[in-house]
Amino acid sequence: MRKPIIAGNWKMNKAAAEATLLANGIKRDLFDVGNVEIVLCPPFTSLSLVGDVIQDTPISLGAQNMHWEKEGAFTGELSAAMLKEAGCKYVIIGHSERRAYFGETNESVNKKVKAALREGLVPIVCVGEKLEDRESGKAFDVVSEHVEKGLEGLGESEAVKIVIAYEPVWAIGTGKTASAAQAEEIHKFIRELLSKKYGKKTSESICIQYGGSVKPDNIKELMTEIDIDGALVGGASLKEESFVAMVKEVSEL
Numbered sequence: 001m002r003k004p005i006i007a008g009n010w011k012m013n014k015a016a017a018e019a020t021l022l023a024n025g026i027k028r029d030l031f032d033v034g035n036v037e038i039v040l041c042p043p044f045t046s047l048s049l050v051g052d053v054i055q056d057t058p059i060s061l062g063a064q065n066m067h068w069e070k071e072g073a074f075t076g077e078l079s080a081a082m083l084k085e086a087g088c089k090y091v092i093i094g095h096s097e098r099r100a101y102f103g104e105t106n107e108s109v110n111k112k113v114k115a116a117l118r119e120g121l122v123p124i125v126c127v128g129e130k131l132e133d134r135e136s137g138k139a140f141d142v143v144s145e146h147v148e149k150g151l152e153g154l155g156e157s158e159a160v161k162i163v164i165a166y167e168p169v170w171a172i173g174t175g176k177t178a179s180a181a182q183a184e185e186i187h188k189f190i191r192e193l194l195s196k197k198y199g200k201k202t203s204e205s206i207c208i209q210y211g212g213s214v215k216p217d218n219i220k221e222l223m224t225e226i227d228i229d230g231a232l233v234g235g236a237s238l239k240e241e242s243f244v245a246m247v248k249e250v251s252e253l
């Protein structure tokens with residue numbers, strides 16, 4: 001059985017005071033939820049603060065990006081080791097906003113995934129098609145390319161350690177969620193790709209999250225699909241009430 005992972009991607013929101021407040025609220029409400037893996041991904045400057053709040057709880061810390069090199073002249077970047085030191089267990093790689101605004105490519109995603117694994121971080125590898133891809137019937141091709149290239153060179157022993165997040169770009173921050181059936185179709189497809197690459201057993205053990213306008217009132221329907229193993233949540237993770245409600249919905253399934 002795959003344990004569902006609900007991750008809050010706070011994006012460029014929540015500076016120190018607000019981040020601490022939100023993390024404290026989430027800790028108070030969810031400290032005893034054992035059957036859902038809860039991950040908070042604050043911006044870099046709030047990582048250590050949030051890490052301190054959730055220390056000694058089952059709630060985990062994640063970062064939103066990293067560089068693939070170990071160190072060096074890369075102004076503005078952070079290494080996997082730095083994230084580890086700040087208390088991270090997870091790191092989001094290849095989010096569509098990074099692909100769209102910061103030149104992230106399948107090749108850089110692949111380098112980052114490998115570097116994260118080398119450092120013992122769990123990469124949450126984001127894949128997903130744009131609206132025009134879906135409308136022109138290319139959703140499967142784009143997702144397949146993201147998976148194939150993003151995971152290129154990974155052996156089975158590494159693949160079991162990753163998490164994949166399927167996030168159709170047209171559903172992110174738009175209020176338009178993919179229907180449960182639309183999402184499941186792609187999740188099933190991704191699992192089949194993983195099965196071809198790494199075998200059925202490994203593919204069955206990899207968590208595939210859905211992301212894109214997930215909210216308390218649609219999470220249950222999505223999570224009851226067989227290949228959907230959690231959610232990567234943006235907007236609805238910024239409020240204690242809605243994040244807590246989503247985790248509780250999943251925990252009660």
Ligand code: PGA
Nearest residue numbers: 172173212213233234235
């Ligand atoms: P959203 O963002 O929940 O606000 O659509 C999801 C994401 O970008 O991970």
